[in-house]
Amino acid sequence: MSAIYILWLRQLKRYLRSRTRIIGSLGQPLLFLLALGFGFGPIFRKAGQGNYLQFLAPGVIAMTILFTAVFSGIELIWDRQFGFLKETLVAPVPRLTIMLGRTAGGATVAVLQGLIVAAICLVAGVRVSGPAALFYALLYMVLIGVLFTALGTAIASLLSDFQGFQLIMNFLVMPLFFLSGALFPLADAPRPLQVMAAVDPLSYGVDGLRSALAGTACHFGAATDLGVLAGLTALLLALGAYLFAKIEV
Amino acid sequence: MIKVRNLVKTFGTFVAVRGISFEVREGEIFAFLGPNGAGKTTTIKMLTTLLKPTSGSVELDGLDPAASPNEARKRFGIVFQDPSVDDELTAYENLDFHGVLYKVPRKVRAERIERLLKLFDLWERRDSPVKQFSGGMRRRLEIARGLLHTPKILFLDEPTLGLDPQTRNQLWTHVRQLNEAERVTVFLTTHIMEEADRVAHRVAIIDHGRIVAQGSPAEIKSSTGSQTLEEAFLALTGETIREEEATGLDQMRRMSRLWRGRRA
Numbered sequence: 001m002s003a004i005y006i007l008w009l010r011q012l013k014r015y016l017r018s019r020t021r022i023i024g025s026l027g028q029p030l031l032f033l034l035a036l037g038f039g040f041g042p043i044f045r046k047a048g049q050g051n052y053l054q055f056l057a058p059g060v061i062a063m064t065i066l067f068t069a070v071f072s073g074i075e076l077i078w079d080r081q082f083g084f085l086k087e088t089l090v091a092p093v094p095r096l097t098i099m100l101g102r103t104a105g106g107a108t109v110a111v112l113q114g115l116i117v118a119a120i121c122l123v124a125g126v127r128v129s130g131p132a133a134l135f136y137a138l139l140y141m142v143l144i145g146v147l148f149t150a151l152g153t154a155i156a157s158l159l160s161d162f163q164g165f166q167l168i169m170n171f172l173v174m175p176l177f178f179l180s181g182a183l184f185p186l187a188d189a190p191r192p193l194q195v196m197a198a199v200d201p202l203s204y205g206v207d208g209l210r211s212a213l214a215g216t217a218c219h220f221g222a223a224t225d226l227g228v229l230a231g232l233t234a235l236l237l238a239l240g241a242y243l244f245a246k247i248e249v
Numbered sequence: 250m251i252k253v254r255n256l257v258k259t260f261g262t263f264v265a266v267r268g269i270s271f272e273v274r275e276g277e278i279f280a281f282l283g284p285n286g287a288g289k290t291t292t293i294k295m296l297t298t299l300l301k302p303t304s305g306s307v308e309l310d311g312l313d314p315a316a317s318p319n320e321a322r323k324r325f326g327i328v329f330q331d332p333s334v335d336d337e338l339t340a341y342e343n344l345d346f347h348g349v350l351y352k353v354p355r356k357v358r359a360e361r362i363e364r365l366l367k368l369f370d371l372w373e374r375r376d377s378p379v380k381q382f383s384g385g386m387r388r389r390l391e392i393a394r395g396l397l398h399t400p401k402i403l404f405l406d407e408p409t410l411g412l413d414p415q416t417r418n419q420l421w422t423h424v425r426q427l428n429e430a431e432r433v434t435v436f437l438t439t440h441i442m443e444e445a446d447r448v449a450h451r452v453a454i455i456d457h458g459r460i461v462a463q464g465s466p467a468e469i470k471s472s473t474g475s476q477t478l479e480e481a482f483l484a485l486t487g488e489t490i491r492e493e494e495a496t497g498l499d500q501m502r503r504m505s506r507l508w509r510g511r512r513a
Contacts, residue, residue: 083331
């Protein structure tokens with residue numbers, strides 16, 4: 001337990017100390033909110049879909065968590081290249097514990113980053129249905145955070161350098177975000193897009209988060225959202241732990 | 250304390266270690282010498298559970314590191330050849346992190362960290378992030394960390410790399426003290442033959458993945474008719490310079506220098 005705590009604490013300290021990283025990673029979500037949220041707002045309203053900023057906000061919060069979480073997982077490659085990973089791997093601590101501590105730390109950082117964006121959304125005029133909404137929203141944010149940190153860790157366990165990094169960004173992280181229904185309503189989307197969204201785990205996170213914040217009905221249904229996220233999180237944690245345990249340096 | 254029999258490690262078609270056998274007795278300082286790429290670090294990695302041997306057996310304090318890694322890990326400390334401290338954490342935090350992972354009780358941990366940081370002249374800088382440290386200071390921190398949990402076996406992989414003569418001297422004095430007072434078994438590698446000659450009780454010389462000589466420094470010198478261990482080493486391993494390819498790590502370092510310009 002103390003090992004998980006110290007690994008978690010390390011990630012948190014690293015995050016809080018790199019102000020440039022905190023501010024830098026807010027740039028993209030802010031740009032999305034500003035350009036898309038306000039830019040498409042009038043058209044969205046004319047199309048009878050209501051307030052676009054309100055619709056977009058959960059998508060951008062989920063995006064922030066997705067990016068930060070995957071990066072946190074991928075940070076493993078840095079630790080491996082700069083040697084710190086060896087320090088944890090020769091310690092008398094089971095690999096599973098190390099993996100759990102790292103994931104807890106990465107997910108916490110991702111959720112914190114998501115909360116900052118959520119706070120900015122509130123200031124920008126996004127409305128929340130009530131205090132219970134915040135609780136459910138946080139639950140979805142944590143699930144998204146843990147799921148994608150575990151995914152990042154699993155991928156990073158297979159890579160020993162950053163050669164494949166661009167590939168992961170362009171063919172995994174970006175599609176996960178753009179196809180998730182974060183930017184557009186899934187209900188009226190063309191069929192192929194709907195199918196792709198249905199296999200994208202982030203869709204369920206965005207959907208759950210959106211319905212939690214606005215107090216509206218889910219596209220997939222709350223039970224499906226929670227079930228898919230929780231199930232996949234467990235699966236990826238197991239996969240990440242398995243791959244992490246096989247690392248040799 | 251350490252028993253190695255017919256240890257082999259292959260990476261694809263490349264054979265890094267070709268069936269080596271040796272034994273390190275309890276309380277001994279053992280120097281493992283060899284040119285670049287001879288298989289020293291690969292061997293240390295197999296002894297310290299970081300790599301699985303392709304074949305052969307390893308015994309650490311009666312334990313098989315492959316079968317019970319966590320038990321084995323409790324018994325040794327290691328100072329790696331490459332840096333392995335966290336740059337973003339302070340010197341104190343790096344040691345504290347280590348102490349928690351090795352389950353050193355809080356009070357003992359605080360005392361030992363203070364003692365070690367003072368010993369290696371880092372106490373005044375304990376709250377500075379390691380990224381502000383010079384190469385020598387980082388090295389000292391790594392050595393202090395390896396000693397924190399009072400291991401029975403201490404692995405030192407080129408510990409004096411980049412240290413000035415003062416710090417080198419301090420390091421070896423301390424290692425000898427530990428060895429004499431607490432009977433810590435020491436397994437070290439170095440390229441400075443004079444160091445090995447001075448501190449090691451016994452020496453093994455590895456080349457191309459094979460052990461070409463082992464014994465006390467005096468035995469090795471007399472068997473080759475050399476005056477110094479360096480002459481003996483050259484006589485045994487030849488004078489050709491070994492080539493090592495740039496690894497992913499070197500490429501990463503270059504990238505990191507580009508990104509974090511102020512450190513360069």
